[in-house]
Amino acid sequence: MSDQKKNFRLEEFKHREGIDPDKTWTMLEHAIHEIYNQNISGLSYEVLYRNAYNMVLHKFGDKLYSGLVETMTARLKEIARSLEATQGGSFLEEMNKKWNDHNKALKMIREIMMYMDRIYIPHAGKTPVDQLGLNLWRENVIYSNQISTRLLNALLELVYGERTGEVINRGLFRNITKMLMDLGPSVYGQEFETQFLLVSAEFYQAESQKLIECCACGDFLKIAESRMKQEIDRVSYYLDPMTEKKITNVVEKVMIENNLLILIHMDSGLVSMLCNDKYEDLGRMYKLFRRVANGLFKIYEVMTSHIKESGKQLVMDRDRLKDPVEFGVSEDDIEITLDKVMMLFRYLQEKDEFESYYKRHLAKRLLYGKTVSDDVERSFIVKLRTECGYQFTSKLEGMFTDMKTSRDTMQGFYTSHPKLRDGPTLTVQVLTAEVWPTQSIVTCNLPAEMSELCEKFQSYYLGMHMGRKLSWQTDMGTADLKATFGKGQKHQLNVSTYQMCVLMLFNNADRLSYKEIEQATKIPSSNLKSCLQSLALVKKRNVLRKEPMSKDVGEDDAFFVNDKFRSKLYKVKIGTVVAQKESEPEKLETRKRVEEDRKPLIEATIVRIMKSRKLLDHNNLVAEVTKQLQSRFLPNPTAVKKHIESLIEREFLERDARDRKMYRYLY
Amino acid sequence: MKKEDTVKLISAEGFEFVVDKEAAMVSQTIHNMLTSPGSFAERQHGEVTFPEISTTILEKICQYFYWHLQFASGKETEFPIEPELTLELMMAANYLHT
Structure with a gap:
């Protein structure tokens, strides 16, 4: 018991x-x-x-x-x-x-x-x-021979029936499957599964062939996806779970893998889906292609070349090149456009280069009073700040502050010199040198009336602020002139500072040669030429007349006031002929300046990291520097290495005595 | 006690023991008899005849069934077996798969 x-x-x-x-x-x-x-x-x-x-x-x-x-x-x-x-x-x-x-x-x-x-x-x-x-x-x-074949055929017939839309007795099928499994997985395999997979491959082979010929890629994928689901369902309803992987493999291989390239390159294939925003189809393609070897890689290849191609097209498109972003009119539209710009901005690797250009353009807008709205300008800077942090925008914001301070200063200046209100008016914008894009300082001789005013302002300003230095940026700035032409027609001319200097000379002379103008104004010749060109050679803006009437300004030319000047408008804005795009050397110049600005940043970052880590090997240091700077730009590893060496020379760091790859912080 | 919950065990001499099914099914053999999917005669009539088990032994076996249930539920007492019954009792246990 x-x-x-x-x-x-x-x-x-x-x-x-x-x-x-x-x-x-x-x-x-x-x-x-x-x-x-x-x-x-x-x-x-x-x-x-x-x-x-x-x-x-x-x-x-x-x-x-x-x-x-x-x-x-x-x-x-x-x-x-x-x-x-x-x-x-x-x-x-x-x-x-x-x-x-x-x-x-x-x-x-x-x-x-x-x-x-x-x-x-x-x-x-x-x-x-x-x-x-x-x-x-x-x-x-x-x-038993007869039963074996009959059983197999009966089962395959049921599957075929269901695949072509018939309703079959799934319960019965499930029981038979269970019987075969009870008899042993090998029985299930031999008596049914092997043949089932073969027949399925044939079935889907034929179906894909037919679909490829008559269907769009998206529809094909839709069908493939539903076939896949049907097979998975079939397994769960009445086949053994171990069949699932095998049958989905068959469908993947026969429908997708064998037709991979055809599907991608069809007229209605990947590129067309991308162009037409067929997100659902793309999602389906991704889901199906990821199942087969190389599937995603092929997508990746075609997508890459498509993106490169359309990128190139965008860059080559002349209309777009002139004005890459179409600005809307209303505030809301502008907001939306700015958000889109920010999206693109996020993909920029060299954000500091962007900043440098942005600063230059912003400076022009601010100084020439061309900003559409201060609010929009500020809102964009806020966006930049949110994206890149305070440091990135501090200079841009400094520019706004300068503008405001200047307004106050001018108000103060005129309150303290009430007599000056009768003569020409001078508006000075005092710019902090390191905040604004630096320009080589080119001075010119201002007309006597103006330079007198300037001196007054200078002494007023220096009297207010001890120890500052003012220098005049005569290549910037604008002037409004009142001019009376031959038959008494009056116009207000909106011109640049250089143009103003030139025009003022004609108050005392009717004819001036190029040489005389150059001598009197001391404007650098390239600037002078473009300045004269815009005054004499632009239709409907030609307030000066030139002899001889050639298309270019030569050193031997002579200039007269154009008495026949006519315009429907009282106010005439005289533009400056400037190259719209940066020239190659200018581009290099900008590039160099950006590189120059990077140096202290890279060094500061290296020192900051080493200060906290004390001891670090080369690779990790470079990686860390890259990581910390990537919100602004992608530093070149060789550049980083050069700065590390320079820091070693200046004894901020030293190499470890035993391991030459290790750096040690020295302070 | 409901009739469905009991089973009648009949010894070689025709002596009848009415016991709870739960107790009787301590024996794997009896358990199979009473739960087999096809209904054998035993299941239909609720009685089992053991032509090779004597009354004394069957009685002892029935006592054992109940003792076993108690033991299984945690009441650990001795089950006394008279030496002269040992051999026959073991034969029956083997047969009943107890």
Whole structure:
């Protein structure tokens, strides 16, 4: 009753009565048949169990076991025959029914033969009854040639039916799958799965071919996606889970991988999707292509070349080049445009170069009073600040402050010099040198009236602010002149400072040669030429007349006031002829200045990092510097290395004595 | 006690023991008899005849069933076995898979 007692050997003890093995077996054999016939109500479990028990106990286990195998085999052969004889459609149903019956019978047989299962089988090394029942079914039913082919065809037909839109009996299919799996995964594989995968590949091969010929890429992908889902569903409804990976592989390979390039390069393929914002299709393409080897890489390749191509087109487009951003009219539109600009800005690697150009343009806008609205300017600077931090915009903001301070200063100047209100008016913008884009200082001779005013302002300003130095940026600034022409027509001319200097000379002369003008004004010749050009050679703005009437300004030319000047407008704005785009050398100049500005930044960053880390190896230092600076620009590793060396020379850092790759901070 | 919850065990001499199914199913053999999917005669009638088990032994076995339930629920007492019954009792235990 405990385990120990159960294992007690009973061999010496002989049972009260011997048994007749043949008679006992005949009785059991009959019972097995009755069980298969589902006619068991007349059978006593106790009697059957006791007989089987006694047979084992009296060493007739062999006879019992082989009898069972023989009887069951005979029964199954009979079942196979009847299955072979079933007509058409009911084959699978019949098989399923027979299989269920067999299982039920098997369970009962196992129970009455429990003692044999428990004692004889492990001892004699035979197959347990359960497994025996499965094996016999496999050998006699499934492996029967006719049944095997018929089963396979019936199953494949069902799958084909479902793929072409029929409704099939999934429950039945699931049962058959389960049967095959119960018989062993290899049975499922051999009898069904291998062929299933082959047939599926053929099916999808044919389907893709047809679709490629008549469908757009997006539709193809849609179908492929739904096919994929159908197959996954199919597996979950009635196939074994291990088939899922295999069948999706088939669909991926046949529908996607084999057609990868065709799909991408179709007229309705990747590029067309990108151009037409087909986000859903693109998403689908990504999801499907990522499943196959190289899929995403191909997308990547085509996308890269497309982006490069359209980028190039944008850059080459002359209209766009002139005005890359179309500004809207209303405040809201401007806001939206600015947000878009910020989007692009985020992708800039060299933000400091952007800053340098932006500063230059902003300076022009501010100084020439061309800003559309101060609010918009400020709002954009706030955006830049949010993106890049205070440091980045401090100079830009400084420019605004200068403008405001200058207004106040001018007000103060005129309050303290009330007499000056009658003469020409001077508006000075005092700019902090390091905040504004630096310009080489070119002075020119201002007309006497103006230079007098300038001196007054200078002494007023220096009187207010000790220790400052003012220098005049005569190449900037504008002037409004009142001019009276030959027949008495009056105009107000809006001109640049240089132009003003030139025009003022004509107050005292009718004819001036180029040389005379140059001498009187001391304007550098290149500036003077463009200045004269804009005064004399632009139609409807030609307040001067030139002799000879050539298209260029030469050093021997002479200039007159153009008495025939006419304009419908009272106010005439005379532009300056300037090159719209930077010339190559100017570009290099800007580039150099940007590089120059970077130097202290890189060095400061190196020192800051080393100060906190004390000891760091080269690669990590470069990486860290790059990381900290990337919001402004991408420092060149060689440049960083050069600065490290320069810092070592100046004894901020030293190399570690043992490891030359390590740097040590020295203060 | 409801009839469905009990089972009648009949000894070789025809002596009947009515016990709870729960107790009787301590024996794996009886358990199979009463739960097998096909309904054998025993399940239909609610009685099992043991032509090879004597009344004395069957009685002892029934006592054991109940003792086993108690033991399993934590009441650890001795189960007395008279030496003269030992052998037959073991035979029956083997048969009943207890």
